[in-house]
Amino acid sequence: MQSETEGATSEKQASKANKHLEEAKKKIAADHAEIDSLKKRLASSDRCIRDFQGLAEREEGIRERERQLDEREAGATERERGVAEQREALRITITNT
Numbered sequence: 001m002q003s004e005t006e007g008a009t010s011e012k013q014a015s016k017a018n019k020h021l022e023e024a025k026k027k028i029a030a031d032h033a034e035i036d037s038l039k040k041r042l043a044s045s046d047r048c049i050r051d052f053q054g055l056a057e058r059e060e061g062i063r064e065r066e067r068q069l070d071e072r073e074a075g076a077t078e079r080e081r082g083v084a085e086q087r088e089a090l091r092i093t094i095t096n097t
Helices: 002-096
Strands: none
């Protein structure tokens, strides 16, 4: 009788151990799935960061070109002002002669 009780107790313990083992396996599988999901999100975030850095570099290039155009425009305006002054001086000279 005692050996039957011990056998039943051992079976219950083995059953509990198997149940815990199955639960642990399920948790490990869920953890692996979460890790895979996080890896995908990280890769996506890395792509977004690289895209953003590329956009920032392009924006800096655009700003530099705008600055150069502004300098050229300022130079052209100065030349136009000089030409206008020369025309006015010539007009005055012609008018006075």
